[in-house]
Amino acid sequence: MIGLREIIAGIFIFSGCFFIIVASVGIVRLPDFYTRVHPAGKADTMGQILILTGLIIYEGLSLISVKIFFIICFVLIANPTATHALVKSAFISGLKPWTRKKEDD
């Protein structure tokens, strides 16, 4: 017998997996570096937070869920910061944004 809490946790975890798979397909398929940063910055963070929230719901209130909450806070700060630094470094080094006319990639 599966309880209600496990069903809700499973819904959170599999929706997070959906977001992460969409983000990885976007990284493979999109045409330019600046457009590839876009799924890695937003959809990826969304999927991670959904999966970790599902784990918190599965676990209940204990020390382990507090640790998962710390991981959520760190991911929410670190992942957009890393992609922002990546875009800034690429823009400083002179990488031009993609336009439909060139088609060099």
Next chain:
Amino acid sequence: MFDTALLLLILSAFLVIYRALKGPRVFDRVLAINFIGTKAVIILALIGFSYGRPHFLDIALLYALINFVATIAFLKYRATGKLG
């Protein structure tokens, strides 16, 4: 439930390895490696729950820190030419 989620996450990480190998510039490779590292955090947390030993979360937290610091350090080295 955890095993299926683990399988899906490992599949998405293998998709991104294509971009890390082929990426036309170095920033694409850094982006793909950062993505795989954040997937490794989630995979470690899910492995801990799947094996019934949730103390793997300490390793996951440490890996998140190392991944972030590695990305920032590489980009600083790329931008300024030196570390520190």
